[in-house]
Amino acid sequence: MTSHRSLPVARQRHRIAARLVVGCAAGLAAMLAFAAAQWSMQPKESKLTFVGEQAGAQFEGSFEKFTADITFDPKDLAHARFDVKIDTASVNTQDGERDSTLKGADLFDVKRFPTAHYVADKFTAAGNKYSATGRLTLRDVTKDVPIEFTFDSKDGAAWLKGTAKIKRLDFGVGQGEWKDTSTVGNDVQVRFALRLKSAT
Numbered sequence: 001m002t003s004h005r006s007l008p009v010a011r012q013r014h015r016i017a018a019r020l021v022v023g024c025a026a027g028l029a030a031m032l033a034f035a036a037a038q039w040s041m042q043p044k045e046s047k048l049t050f051v052g053e054q055a056g057a058q059f060e061g062s063f064e065k066f067t068a069d070i071t072f073d074p075k076d077l078a079h080a081r082f083d084v085k086i087d088t089a090s091v092n093t094q095d096g097e098r099d100s101t102l103k104g105a106d107l108f109d110v111k112r113f114p115t116a117h118y119v120a121d122k123f124t125a126a127g128n129k130y131s132a133t134g135r136l137t138l139r140d141v142t143k144d145v146p147i148e149f150t151f152d153s154k155d156g157a158a159w160l161k162g163t164a165k166i167k168r169l170d171f172g173v174g175q176g177e178w179k180d181t182s183t184v185g186n187d188v189q190v191r192f193a194l195r196l197k198s199a200t
Contacts, residue, residue, distance in 0.1 A: 037073035038199035039158060045195035053185030061093035068194055072151060077123040082134060086116040106175040113139045120147065138171040156198040164190040
């Protein structure tokens with residue numbers, strides 16, 4: 001026979017169990033919301049290019065190999081993060097001699113510094129446009145590099161497109177004769193168009 005004194009204890013246990021269920025459900029919902037912001041880059045459709053200046057004329061190049069881990073939800077910028085790794089030896093300007101020079105010790109020095117790394121985790125929005133401040137590491141030099149971009153998503157896929165500007169000499173890309181900005185301009189514009197698919 002159940003004692004009347006045991007009823008409050010039973011009710012308390014039921015309340016604790018209910019709180020645990022609610023807490024687990026809330027935690028699961030938060031995890032699902034975070035997971036929904038994860039995107040997988042589609043390499044064949046994505047591009048990372050740059051525009052420089054040589055002998056007074058602009059030239060365009062690209063990096064054929066790079067990865068991008070993207071966490072982004074326009075409604076949750078506080079948890080957004082871009083993590084991009086670039087294979088510097090994959091530089092391609094459609095000019096074999098120039099590419100060899102770029103890979104050499106005075107410029108990208110791909111043997112010593114095979115990877116450039118960019119990480120951004122501070123984001124702001126202005127209408128349907130976004131900006132972020134990230135840290136670029138190139139030739140073992142790390143500096144802030146802001147980016148501006150748009151983000152268009154539909155049916156589990158998205159386009160992330162934007163630009164950045166860097167000064168190559170800030171990262172030591174240009175030693176010896178290549179420090180002369182009259183031959184190769186210091187300003188470089190970076191452009192990216194990343195095709196993304198939901199990773200969930």
